[in-house]
Amino acid sequence: MLVSLSTVPHQPINNQILGxxxxxxxxxLCALTQRFGDRIIRDADRLLAYSYDATxxxxxxxxxxxxxxxxxxxxxxxxxxxxGMPVIARGSGSNISGGxxxxxxxxxxxxxxxxxIKSIDVRSRQTRVExxxxxxxxxxxxxxxxxxxxxxxxxxxxxxxxxxxxxxxGGPHCVKYGTTSHYVTGIKALLADGTPIICQESLSIxxxxxxxxxxxGILAIITEITLRILPKAPSTGTLLAxxxxxxxxxxxxxxxxxxxxxxxxxxxxxxxxxxxxxxxMDAGYPHSDAVLLIEVDGSPLSVQAQLQHLVNVxxxxxxxxxxxxxxxxxAHQLMAARRSAYGAAARLASHVWTxxxxxxxxxxxxxxxxxxxxxxxxxxxxxxxxxxxxxNLHPLIPYHPDDADEVExxxxxxHAILQKAAELGGSITGEHGIGIDKLHELPLMYSPDELAxxxxxKMAFDPENILNPGKAVYPxxxxxxxxxxxxxxxxxxxxxxxxxxxxxxxxxQAYVQKIHLTLDKHGVHKDAxxxxxSHLQDILDFxxxxxxxxxxxxxxxxALQSFLDQYRLMFPVIPLQKDQTLGSLVAEGLPHLAxxxxxxxxxxxxxxxxxxxxxxxxxxxxxxxxxxxxxxxPKLFIxxxxxxxxxxxxxxxxxxxxxxxxxxxxxxxxINSEQYESLVHAFITTAPGPQGLWTMGNHLTIYVDGHDxxxxxxxxxxxxxRGGISYQRHDALDILAVTQSKxxxxxxxxxxxxxxxxxxxxxLPHSITTAFHALDDSLWIVPEASDNGVQQLxxxxxxxxxxxxxxxxxLADSSLTKITERLKQYFDPQNVFGxx
Numbered sequence: 001m002l003v004s005l006s007t008v009p010h011q012p013i014n015n016q017i018l019g020x021x022x023x024x025x026x027x028x029l030c031a032l033t034q035r036f037g038d039r040i041i042r043d044a045d046r047l048l049a050y051s052y053d054a055t056x057x058x059x060x061x062x063x064x065x066x067x068x069x070x071x072x073x074x075x076x077x078x079x080x081x082x083x084g085m086p087v088i089a090r091g092s093g094s095n096i097s098g099g100x101x102x103x104x105x106x107x108x109x110x111x112x113x114x115x116x117i118k119s120i121d122v123r124s125r126q127t128r129v130e131x132x133x134x135x136x137x138x139x140x141x142x143x144x145x146x147x148x149x150x151x152x153x154x155x156x157x158x159x160x161x162x163x164x165x166x167x168x169x170g171g172p173h174c175v176k177y178g179t180t181s182h183y184v185t186g187i188k189a190l191l192a193d194g195t196p197i198i199c200q201e202s203l204s205i206x207x208x209x210x211x212x213x214x215x216x217g218i219l220a221i222i223t224e225i226t227l228r229i230l231p232k233a234p235s236t237g238t239l240l241a242x243x244x245x246x247x248x249x250x251x252x253x254x255x256x257x258x259x260x261x262x263x264x265x266x267x268x269x270x271x272x273x274x275x276x277x278x279x280x281m282d283a284g285y286p287h288s289d290a291v292l293l294i295e296v297d298g299s300p301l302s303v304q305a306q307l308q309h310l311v312n313v314x315x316x317x318x319x320x321x322x323x324x325x326x327x328x329x330x331a332h333q334l335m336a337a338r339r340s341a342y343g344a345a346a347r348l349a350s351h352v353w354t355x356x357x358x359x360x361x362x363x364x365x366x367x368x369x370x371x372x373x374x375x376x377x378x379x380x381x382x383x384x385x386x387x388x389x390x391x392n393l394h395p396l397i398p399y400h401p402d403d404a405d406e407v408e409x410x411x412x413x414x415h416a417i418l419q420k421a422a423e424l425g426g427s428i429t430g431e432h433g434i435g436i437d438k439l440h441e442l443p444l445m446y447s448p449d450e451l452a453x454x455x456x457x458k459m460a461f462d463p464e465n466i467l468n469p470g471k472a473v474y475p476x477x478x479x480x481x482x483x484x485x486x487x488x489x490x491x492x493x494x495x496x497x498x499x500x501x502x503x504x505x506x507x508x509q510a511y512v513q514k515i516h517l518t519l520d521k522h523g524v525h526k527d528a529x530x531x532x533x534s535h536l537q538d539i540l541d542f543x544x545x546x547x548x549x550x551x552x553x554x555x556x557x558x559a560l561q562s563f564l565d566q567y568r569l570m571f572p573v574i575p576l577q578k579d580q581t582l583g584s585l586v587a588e589g590l591p592h593l594a595x596x597x598x599x600x601x602x603x604x605x606x607x608x609x610x611x612x613x614x615x616x617x618x619x620x621x622x623x624x625x626x627x628x629x630x631x632x633x634p635k636l637f638i639x640x641x642x643x644x645x646x647x648x649x650x651x652x653x654x655x656x657x658x659x660x661x662x663x664x665x666x667x668x669x670x671i672n673s674e675q676y677e678s679l680v681h682a683f684i685t686t687a688p689g690p691q692g693l694w695t696m697g698n699h700l701t702i703y704v705d706g707h708d709x710x711x712x713x714x715x716x717x718x719x720x721x722r723g724g725i726s727y728q729r730h731d732a733l734d735i736l737a738v739t740q741s742k743x744x745x746x747x748x749x750x751x752x753x754x755x756x757x758x759x760x761x762x763x764l765p766h767s768i769t770t771a772f773h774a775l776d777d778s779l780w781i782v783p784e785a786s787d788n789g790v791q792q793l794x795x796x797x798x799x800x801x802x803x804x805x806x807x808x809x810x811l812a813d814s815s816l817t818k819i820t821e822r823l824k825q826y827f828d829p830q831n832v833f834g835x836x
Contacts, residue, residue: 017104017469020084028083029063050108054096056351061102066110070223077194081466088468089221091160096354097435099216103470117141122685127229131162131222147229150177154339162222168214168628170431172265175389181213182603186226192466195815202797205643210635214628216433216472219461231687233297237307238331241319242288246270249290250365252317253388254545259313260656265295266389273341273383280344283337286321293338299711341385349398355417358626359426361391362545370420371395378409392430392626430626434472442474445629449616451476454631460822491529498535500648508615510832517832520805547654548623553583553647570657572598578740583647589639591779597691602638604653610637610645613828623651641806644827661732664702675723680775693775755785756802
């Protein structure tokens with residue numbers, strides 16, 4: 001059942017879900033019992049364990065099942081889908097948004113027995129795990145390899161990786177390393193009818209792993225995850241700083257950012273939380289009104305320098321005391337006290353309502369001040385802890401569920417906190433998810449068109465609404481395609497809109513007239529009108545304290561970096577083509593030259609605006625790093641080659657620009673294969689390591705920057721000297737310019753030729769000669785017409801660039817093809833943007 005936003009937004013969503021009747025449910029469960037016997041749990045007492053999560057709400061399922069294999073899970077889904085029976089996947093049940101509650105009954109399927117760590121490959125920086133593996137167990141398994149998995153939510157000792165991926169979890173290390181969505185490179189899953197799908201990082205037009213991450217189990221049930229892992233820094237340092245007010249503490253956070261420092265952890269606790277934690281766990285926290293808990297990592301020399309720099313900055317903001325952890329045990333004690341905040345608050349009442357909002361970092365003090373005001377307004381004690389480095393707050397509200405008046409005040413306070421976060425340009429959830437807790441609050445952030453677009457994704461994957469119904473996305477009635485386009489106007493072959501509104505009107509005319517549009521002068525449709533966005537190049541918002549910038553899609557990468565240079569900031573993505581527009585860069589979504597160190601392009605896109613093929617204007621994301629409100633919609637458009645909409649605006653995440661960037665070049669013709677592989681392995685598996693590592697022509701190129709340059713220089717040069725390998729050291733900008741110039745020539749040549757170049761990801765056979773090869777296997781480029789076995793590279797998810805523009809190798813997976821077609825039908829029903 002679809003509902004429009006004209007309905008009462010607080011109406012319980014389970015009243016709007018159409019499921020099977022009692023007879024259909026009984027027939028479904030009988031069919032499953034015939035196969036699994038008493039493993040289909042129906043006893044009321046045993047079902048109690050599957051009726052709640054870490055919220056205080058309870059909804060009893062009709063049955064529960066602990067799956068032992070993918071085959072068993074597939075069978076359950078096949079039977080359930082025949083009867084329209086809801087299926088809810090569950091891990092440890094530690095989520096606090098109601099995300100695994102069976103609000104309309106159905107079958108809860110536990111995946112806790114899917115707990116194998118299938119492989120750890122440090123050379124590729126990847127691990128394959130089943131969804132029931134607990135986060136902390138993976139960390140323990142990675143320890144002997146000197147690697148770690150950066151996302152570590154507070155529940156890491158009990159939460160499963162399947163749950164972390166489904167919720168898009170964060171944790172204290174996100175300020176430097178990012179959220180779970182930054183680390184998922186592959187997902188195997190089952191659709192609602194049991195059909196298996198394999199979603200790997202590729203150059204297809206949809207980032208399937210990105211779209212599934214944070215989807216709260218409403219699109220598919222995960223059976224295996226491939227995660228990016230990182231080499232662990234050799235040293236860490238921890239300090240705690242006390243302040244006389246929250247405002248002073250947050251001002252110090254801004255001071256740290258202005259000093260161009262990125263700690264690995266930057267946490268804040270307010271006075272109410274400190275007073276609650278101190279008697280619960282004695283970690284030596286001072287009697288201050290606020291504290292910052294800060295961790296830095298790197299080489300031992302770098303850590304000492306960072307700690308001293310931090311002390312200098314903190315003292316400028318009247319920090320007193322400043323306590324540097326004396327040893328790892330002391331550091332662990334300080335961090336454990338921070339993690340105990342929820343447990344300490346739980347002693348104040350029988351229940352604690354945990355909220356989770358994010359605001360732009362410079363507005364953190366204002367948001368915390370509003371929380372105090374809300375606390376007084378509703379006569380509630382609210383403790384607040386915050387991941388201060390990324391603007392993510394967790395107000396903790398102790399309450400008694402048997403006190404109706406207190407519950408009502410708690411609900412009103414909860415809504416007021418969410419409303420204020422949205423008003424400040426933030427998110428109603430940074431890392432806990434929507435679940436059922438905040439479903440009715442989604443209109444605070446999204447228009448009806450945007451909510452309908454999210455629901456269209458759900459329907460493309462799960463048309464019968466079997467999987468975890470009533471969660472994550474609001475079932476909004478699809479809005480009409482009808483727009484007031486005015487009189488029909490002939491469209492020029494070259495269209496250069498001077499505003500987003502003009503572009504919108506152009507797309508609407510194309511939709512009505514069934515005309516193809518393309519941003520590529522070598523577009524697939526020879527009769528298409530070409531759209532040039534060179535007039536849309538304004539900088540709409542620049543927030544250096546927040547390290548974000550909002551730009552129009554026609555702005556070039558070169559112009560962006562020239563602007564940022566004035567403020568000693570950088571957009572860490574180094575594109576293959578230097579003069580590309582940012583809209584084109586994001587629409588193509590190709591790996592970049594610093595992919596090894598800074599991760600994929602998508603990690604640096606916080607939000608975007610698009611005009612889809614019907615002329616609807618859609619905006620997703622905000623200038624915050626943590627945002628799991630609804631589906632991660634930008635992932636649909638990044639790398640899509642414009643097939644679902646034209647990107648008009650981008651919100652980019654920035655970093656401090658390091659004063660020195662260096663490139664080493666080695667002539668790999670004089671390196672034997674054993675030395676070559678040893679070099680690559682050493683560079684990829686060491687921290688701090690290179691940001692980029694690639695071969696082009698006869699040279700192996702190593703790109704390094706950061707706070708640890710001296711130790712990186714020493715490491716690289718020692719390895720080369722030990723192997724008798726000669727090297728040259730250069731200013732990075734010169735070599736990057738040469739590399740991009742050569743790649744520009746390659747792209748131009750490809751666009752002129754009938755046989756162009758094949759672009760792909762993943763390992764390559766050694767017999768293949770490449771035009772370009774990123775040695776973390778994030779990208780390779782091979783001449784299409786070469787006789788060195790290139791034909792075997794025509795694999796799913798590769799792209800070919802030639803005189804016809806981009807062409808994507810078709811997916812062999814028919815299920816993903818059907819989902820793509822449904823998405824295309826929703827976002828571009830008249831095929832205005834064509835097919836690659």
